Amino acid sequence: MTETQEPPEPARPDGSRSAVRSLLRLWPYVRPVRGRLVTAAAVTIVASCAGLAIPLALKWIVDGPVAGGDPSGVWLGGGLVLLLGLLEASLFAARRFLTARPLARVEADMRADLYRHLQRLPVAFHDRWASGQLLSRSTTDLTLLRIFFAFPLTFLLVNGATIVAGFVVLLIQQWVLGLVLLAPVVPLVILCAYFEDRYSRAARTAQDQSGDLATVLEESVLGIRIIKGFGRHRGQEKAFAALAGRLRGTELRKAHLLGLLWAFIMSLPELAIGAALVLGVLQVADGELSAGTLVAFLSTALALRWPVESMGFLIAISNEAATAADRYFEVMDTPAPRQEDASSRDEDAPSRKTPPKTPAKTPHKASRERTGLRLEGVGFRYPDAPADAPPVLEGVDLHIRPGETMALVGTTGSGKTTLTALIPRLHEATSGRITLDGRDIAAMPRERLRELVSVAFEDPTLFSASVGENVLMGADGGGEAELRRALEVAQAGFVHSLPEGTRTQVGEQGLSLSGGQRQRLALARAVVGDPRFLILDDPLSALDVHTEALVEAALREVLAGTTALVVAHRPSTVMLADRVALLSGGRIAAVGTHHELLHTSREYALLMAGDEDRDGPADAPYARHEGGRR
Numbered sequence: 001m002t003e004t005q006e007p008p009e010p011a012r013p014d015g016s017r018s019a020v021r022s023l024l025r026l027w028p029y030v031r032p033v034r035g036r037l038v039t040a041a042a043v044t045i046v047a048s049c050a051g052l053a054i055p056l057a058l059k060w061i062v063d064g065p066v067a068g069g070d071p072s073g074v075w076l077g078g079g080l081v082l083l084l085g086l087l088e089a090s091l092f093a094a095r096r097f098l099t100a101r102p103l104a105r106v107e108a109d110m111r112a113d114l115y116r117h118l119q120r121l122p123v124a125f126h127d128r129w130a131s132g133q134l135l136s137r138s139t140t141d142l143t144l145l146r147i148f149f150a151f152p153l154t155f156l157l158v159n160g161a162t163i164v165a166g167f168v169v170l171l172i173q174q175w176v177l178g179l180v181l182l183a184p185v186v187p188l189v190i191l192c193a194y195f196e197d198r199y200s201r202a203a204r205t206a207q208d209q210s211g212d213l214a215t216v217l218e219e220s221v222l223g224i225r226i227i228k229g230f231g232r233h234r235g236q237e238k239a240f241a242a243l244a245g246r247l248r249g250t251e252l253r254k255a256h257l258l259g260l261l262w263a264f265i266m267s268l269p270e271l272a273i274g275a276a277l278v279l280g281v282l283q284v285a286d287g288e289l290s291a292g293t294l295v296a297f298l299s300t301a302l303a304l305r306w307p308v309e310s311m312g313f314l315i316a317i318s319n320e321a322a323t324a325a326d327r328y329f330e331v332m333d334t335p336a337p338r339q340e341d342a343s344s345r346d347e348d349a350p351s352r353k354t355p356p357k358t359p360a361k362t363p364h365k366a367s368r369e370r371t372g373l374r375l376e377g378v379g380f381r382y383p384d385a386p387a388d389a390p391p392v393l394e395g396v397d398l399h400i401r402p403g404e405t406m407a408l409v410g411t412t413g414s415g416k417t418t419l420t421a422l423i424p425r426l427h428e429a430t431s432g433r434i435t436l437d438g439r440d441i442a443a444m445p446r447e448r449l450r451e452l453v454s455v456a457f458e459d460p461t462l463f464s465a466s467v468g469e470n471v472l473m474g475a476d477g478g479g480e481a482e483l484r485r486a487l488e489v490a491q492a493g494f495v496h497s498l499p500e501g502t503r504t505q506v507g508e509q510g511l512s513l514s515g516g517q518r519q520r521l522a523l524a525r526a527v528v529g530d531p532r533f534l535i536l537d538d539p540l541s542a543l544d545v546h547t548e549a550l551v552e553a554a555l556r557e558v559l560a561g562t563t564a565l566v567v568a569h570r571p572s573t574v575m576l577a578d579r580v581a582l583l584s585g586g587r588i589a590a591v592g593t594h595h596e597l598l599h600t601s602r603e604y605a606l607l608m609a610g611d612e613d614r615d616g617p618a619d620a621p622y623a624r625h626e627g628g629r630r
């Protein structure tokens with residue numbers, strides 16, 4: 001067996017990391033659209049240059065036509081300024097056009113990759129991560145990244161280039177005044193570094209808290225019946241309000257930091273412009289500077305205000321995007337289980353994709369290779385179990401013969417569900433091996449394994465899809481005939497009286513159906529592909545006595561043609577089985593027919609009597625449960 005992969009704790013770093021390094025990891029996604037992004041950046045630079053040329057045109061108007069009293073020159077200059085303005089506006093519009101579609105593609109690709117990866121990650125990962133955290137990473141965080149690609153990424157470059165070009169122009173026009181304007185750069189760089197660190201910590205906290213909020217919201221929506229049933233809505237409201245209050249506090253801290261940064265970014269350059277204006281006016285008065293040059297100088301300085309001021313929020317959004325990238329890659333970096341070599345595929349085995357029209361009675365008994373389902377020395381411990389806790393399963397040996405139905409019984413928490421989860425490899429056994437018809441499942445491609453093994457769990461989850469789609473999930477390519485047969489076996493005839501029959505959409509998690517109805521659909525899903533191996537975890541628990549008897553009768557027919565392990569809590573479910581295995585203390589304590597175990601295992605007899613604490617030998621009183629298939 002492969003070693004169980006320890007999924008990482010959902011990380012909550014403090015944000016002290018390199019934002020640039022985090023953002024650089026996005027390169028593989030940006031690569032395919034780099035041409036568009038570079039073109040958009042070039043277009044934006046041309047647009048900014050058009051904007052910067054306007055003050056130069058003004059200088060020409062003031063020093064030329066205005067000073068020389070030439071009205072036609074003023075009109076010409078005015079027309080030139082108008083043209084430059086129109087050019088700037090249309091180029092900015094073109095930038096949006098160039099980036100919108102490819103960036104939506106990048107966001108969609110990243111989301112699809114995340115979803116694909118989440119589907120491949122082991123159940124142990126999902127046990128540990130809160131669903132809201134995954135939800136917020138695949139929605140809010142990816143939207144933040146798209147905004148970053150569309151806006152700050154381009155404008156950090158373009159505005160940076162504009163500022164450099166603008167200062168070159170200023171220094172050429174009047175280097176003393178230019179140096180006055182450059183004076184705030186040093187304190188601003190120091191302040192930006194100071195705020196960046198604090199802001200990224202706050203951004204990380206806010207994004208994690210919004211994930212926590214999504215988790216509480218999701219749990220409240222899914223558990224609304226319990227909340228209402230126990231009158232817990234006030235408690236839930238308080239818990240939600242407390243979390244929302246914490247998030248509000250963090251957002252306020254972010255706003256406070258951003259406000260302070262912005263105040264410095266706006267006021268320091270304004271002070272410098274004021275100083276340059278006073279100095280410039282004195283120079284014009286002394287005749288050392290032309291009025292036109294001063295107008296051009298100040299217009300250029302004012303044109304640089306937006307690129308300088310925008311740096312504050314561009315840095316803020318970039319930090320949030322870097323945090324979003326970290327959160328995205330925390331999930332993507334979690335290794336998914338290794339995909340086994342597809343060449344080990346069992347070619348002779350019939351696929352569930354093409355189920356036979358009618359089940360063969362005992363198709364697997366005749367084959368010499370078909371040795372059934374075997375567990376040899378299987379052990380399992382949950383990755384997050386305390387180090388000193390004993391393993392849930394240890395040295396489990398069990399052989400289910402081809403075509404045989406084995407019931408698995410044991411006290412609550414004895415590990416029955418855990419054991420059934422090892423067969424379709426929802427969890428990896430930590431020791432020992434499991435074979436299906438002699439082939440080790442650890443060496444089998446998961447896809448193939450899941451074609452061979454079908455499962456129905458105690459909690460019958462249905463998806464937001466039609467009844468038919470939910471059932472046919474169990475058999476890719478299955479059609480109407482398979483659907484009808486599976487519904488018949490599961491005694492799910494009620495679907496035909498639903499408004500649109502098997503096309504009726506069942507709500508989120510099938511909430512519009514009763515527990516028993518959902519369980520019957522989950523059972524139909526398990527049997528629809530006529531699987532070679534069937535794992536049923538207490539499949540009849542939510543059925544009334546009458547329906548249970550009907551389902552049992554139909555299920556007997558299916559079980560006759562498959563090798564099955566059925567977790568049973570009730571004698572009526574045990575009756576479906578050929579033999580029974582008793583799970584106790586993490587091991588198989590006894591195997592035999594129901595009749596044999598009633599007489600040989602006191603623990604089994606007590607379990608079947610529904611009285612686990614009872615003393616005294618198991619004998620005649622339990623004989624009323626006898627009468628299984630053998």
Ligand SMILES: Nc1ncnc2c1ncn2[C@@H]1O[C@H](COP(=O)(O)OP(=O)(O)OP(=O)(O)O)[C@@H](O)[C@H]1O
Binds near residue numbers: 412414
């Ligand atoms: N995801 C998990 N992480 C850690 N421990 C777990 C996890 N799931 C189950 N356990 C523990 O493993 C043990 C076996 O649980 P399991 O659900 O397999 O028992 P069970 O026999 O199916 O119980 P029941 O009859 O009540 O359904 C229990 O002690 C349980 O607390």
